[in-house]
Amino acid sequence: MQLLYNSDNFVVVAFELSAGEPGVSDARGGYEIVDKFNRKEIFIEGELAQSFKLGVQALVDxxxxxxxxDEYISRYTALAQQPVLMH
Structure with a gap:
């Protein structure tokens, strides 16, 4: 788990699971995106995660x-359905 971005509006965390970890048959990962204002989160993986990564890289460049x-990230949080819960 690696914190990639933290603004007043969003948090983005990268998760990478390697093939050597228990229960993981191949390398994979994704991104958890938390919308602080709307208190919702989404986890993206696969092709959607790859598209997110490429878009962010293009912006960074x-x-x-x-x-x-924040504007770019908000495109993905529009899909968020999971409420953020505090334990």
Whole structure:
């Protein structure tokens, strides 16, 4: 687990599971995106995660502002259904 991004609006955490870990047959991972304002989260993996990664990389290469990154991330949080629960 690696914290990739934390703004006033969003948190993005990368999860990577390697093939050597118990219960994991192949290398895989994904991203958990938390929308702080709407208190919802989503976990994306597979092709959607790859698309997210490529989009973020393109933004980073262009030198984005926090607003640019938040706008891009908000496209994915529109899919979020899971409420954020505190334990």
């Amino acid at each position: 262009a030198g984005p502002t926090e607003e640019d990154l």
